[in-house]
Amino acid sequence: MASQTHRPRRSCLYMPGANERALEKARGLPADTLLLDLEDAVAPDAKLTAREAIVSAVKQGGYGHREIVIRMNGLNTEWGEDDLKAAVACGAKAVLAPKVESAADIMTLDAALTEAGAPNDFGLWVMIEMPKAILRVEEIAAASEDTRLTTFVMGTNDLAKEYRARMTPDRIAFQTALQLSIAAARAYGLYAIDGVFNDIKDEDGLINECEQGRDLGFDGKTLIHPSQLETANRVFAPSQHDVEQAKAVIEAFADPANAGKGVLKVNGKMTELLHLDEARRTVAMDEAIRAFETA
Ligand SMILES: CC(C)(COP(=O)(O)OP(=O)(O)OC[C@H]1O[C@@H](n2cnc3c(N)ncnc32)[C@H](O)[C@@H]1OP(=O)(O)O)[C@@H](O)C(=O)NCCC(=O)NCCSC(=O)C[C@H](O)C(=O)O
Numbered sequence: 001m002a003s004q005t006h007r008p009r010r011s012c013l014y015m016p017g018a019n020e021r022a023l024e025k026a027r028g029l030p031a032d033t034l035l036l037d038l039e040d041a042v043a044p045d046a047k048l049t050a051r052e053a054i055v056s057a058v059k060q061g062g063y064g065h066r067e068i069v070i071r072m073n074g075l076n077t078e079w080g081e082d083d084l085k086a087a088v089a090c091g092a093k094a095v096l097a098p099k100v101e102s103a104a105d106i107m108t109l110d111a112a113l114t115e116a117g118a119p120n121d122f123g124l125w126v127m128i129e130m131p132k133a134i135l136r137v138e139e140i141a142a143a144s145e146d147t148r149l150t151t152f153v154m155g156t157n158d159l160a161k162e163y164r165a166r167m168t169p170d171r172i173a174f175q176t177a178l179q180l181s182i183a184a185a186r187a188y189g190l191y192a193i194d195g196v197f198n199d200i201k202d203e204d205g206l207i208n209e210c211e212q213g214r215d216l217g218f219d220g221k222t223l224i225h226p227s228q229l230e231t232a233n234r235v236f237a238p239s240q241h242d243v244e245q246a247k248a249v250i251e252a253f254a255d256p257a258n259a260g261k262g263v264l265k266v267n268g269k270m271t272e273l274l275h276l277d278e279a280r281r282t283v284a285m286d287e288a289i290r291a292f293e294t295a
């Protein structure tokens with residue numbers, strides 16, 4: 001069921017559902033996606049008021065091109081089922097489910113979405129943040145073939161807690177998890193969004209982590225503060241050089257002089273038909289980002 005387009009998801013900003021100021025401020029922030037949180041950023045006593053605040057904000061609208069995703073509590077909690085129903089009813093684009101561990105969890109979530117009346121294009125995003133999810137990440141991704149699952153979001157804070165690992169600048173403890181998740185996401189046509197960087201004041205650290213995530217293949221990064229948006233938007237967008245090279249590759253393969261050739265030299269680089277696919281994707285993503293920025 002999962003269908004993918006070239007929608008930018010460079011910057012996916014979390015905000016606690018209980019923070020009405022953040023819900024208001026988000027209407028003017030340059031985020032591609034807003035992750036309105038009902039889970040870990042909301043204290044148990046505030047869960048119901050946070051859900052009401054999110055529903056009211058989403059119904060009120062004003063978020064423009066920003067995609068609205070609601071992070072629900074787990075279905076095994078007292079809040080999960082009503083969070084999911086509220087997300088479907090209020091007009092969000094997708095629900096983000098935490099702490100999934102198996103394909104069976106995806107099937108259960110998808111069935112709950114169907115029961116709640118979600119259309120087929122309502123997205124199911126899941127947090128990859130539990131050790132069992134890492135060990136079963138391919139079967140989780142494969143469940144997208146029969147469900148609304150479209151997107152993996154890495155939860156490196158929960159992984160650190162579960163692994164008893166440290167969050168170091170090279171993220172050595174999480175490389176297996178990050179890379180397996182990327183492989184599974186790509187094998188089944190899913191988006192993959194990297195985890196958060198907690199140190200809001202450490203701009204260089206954020207740049208390094210965004211660049212590492214981009215180089216590993218992630219589509220974007222989850223963020224926790226508006227000050228992190230500009231970096232993620234820049235690092236996860238194709239650079240001007242990337243776009244120029246992509247256009248040169250497209251032109252070279254379209255040149256009648258190169259008809260029937262499988263390999264060319266473009267600006268000094270060996271370029272095969274596989275690079276043509278990549279070039280088309282780069283240009284399409286650049287156009288989609290420009291459309292966002294002029295919206
Ligand atoms: C971390 C924060 C609690 C810091 O908040 P605060 O002290 O208010 O920050 P500032 O004073 O610097 O804020 C400046 C202005 O920006 C607004 N703001 C701050 N954060 C956000 C935000 N996330 N979205 C929108 N707007 C935001 C403030 O309201 C100020 O506005 P103004 O009044 O106009 O000056 C806070 O940043 C925060 O709550 N961040 C998000 C935390 C969150 O959602 N956490 C859950 C997701 S992370 C996670 O769980 C990862 C995963 O599951 C894993 O396992 O890794």
Ligand SMILES: [Mg+2]
Pocket residue numbers: 040098127129155157158
């Ligand atoms: Mg988490």
